Amino acid sequence: MTNLQPYIGTRDFLPSDWDKELFIANKWRSSSKMMGFEEYDAPTIEEVSLFTRKSGEEIKSQLFYFKDRGDREVCLRPELTPQLARFVIMYGKGLKKPLKWFSIPRCFRYERPQKGRLREFFQYNADIIGEVSVLATVEILNLAISTLESFGLKSNDIVVRVNSRVLIDSFVKRFGVEDKSAFYLLLDKKLKITPKEFDDGLRNLVKEYDLAKRLFSLTDKELIVELDSLGFDVSRLKTVVELCNPEYLEVDLSIVRGLDYYTDIVFEAYDRGGKFRAIFGGGEYNNLVSDFGGEKTPAVGFAEGDAVLFEVLKDKKLLPDYLNNSVFIATVGNVMTEALKLRNFLLKKGVSCDINMSERNLSKQFEYAENRGIHKVYIIGEKDLEKDTITVKDLVSGKEEKVKLSKFS
């Protein structure tokens, strides 16, 4: 019994679970396509060097990493972006830029499962490659936001925090920060630690403490104005904030993201209640393709895992019930010939259609349909057939009507 369980941090999907998973994936897919993004995919398994190249050998401890029989070091992909870089270098020359691509890969990370964090998960990725304009970043943010909206999430549920790494780097110079990585770490921790701890951290790391403290206490519009007047270049950030849906966006200097490969604008989305981890995160990474040996290529994108999103949707009661639109054909008496004819007709019309296969009485057939979330039953029975009709019953409303069989041929 024990060893029948799924491997640690992985999930079995029963039909009712998979239905929810597909609900999410289908929304991701359709909103991407709506905005002109094209779907692609890459192998689940890759040579490990693709991932260590940027993140160092230490990353191996967080990968499902092993040697194949030919002594090649391989791993299950922990993320998609390096593969995208590979694609751009290998195939990019023949492709019209900019690329607007998305994918919904299964990814794997060797780590301790926690709330919203698993060892195997789906991660929606969308990127724009080869577009210099800041409008690409605006487009990416608009896609990310409208995708969340397609689930029924609204601006009072979600906040997207935006920042600029270029700006933070100019802080480092201007504020007199000596330990840059400790400064980044402090910013990254801001939401987790108390205001006092953050304040103490600032005091330790930043020479111009008073200026820094003031800036970190400002939010949003006033912050941009203030930064502008202090001579920081906030034009890119300003454009993004102005062109994206302002109800979601908030400039937040503490958003830095762990990855080194981000170059300027970075962003993360959270539920406003602060109960969950980041829903999506991303930014501009203009050096990644060149770091992998390609030409310098502007790029921007985001990733959104299924685990946190699932938690958020569940919390907001936005996951649909397990229902399907198919029809069930119930049979009474010796009517299989007519029933199968009706079935074929419906299938050819593109109506998904299940049919009774056993000797069960009508009552049990209704139970069968009910248990599968079917809400339309066509009853084809001997009595009805004498009058050349069938009975169509809607299980949700409980209403039923007689329909001429000739309508189905």
Next chain:
RNA sequence: GCCUGGUUAGUCUAGUUUGGUUAGGAUAAUAGGUUGUGGCCCUGUUGACACGGAUUCAAAUUCCGUACCAGGCCCCA
């Protein structure tokens, strides 16, 4: 890698304080009954103490180890 708390049928749960007869219930599943029409009702069937060890006359219950789950730390793509 570390810390805390859990684990009783498919699911939820009583029982663990104080070891003691056949581990009780609900729900689901399944078969049937009833009604030419689902959710109600009635009957039958199936089904559990996570795994291993220790203590004991006796362990679901106490102790140790392992696995897994949940939450957290570290890390975060």
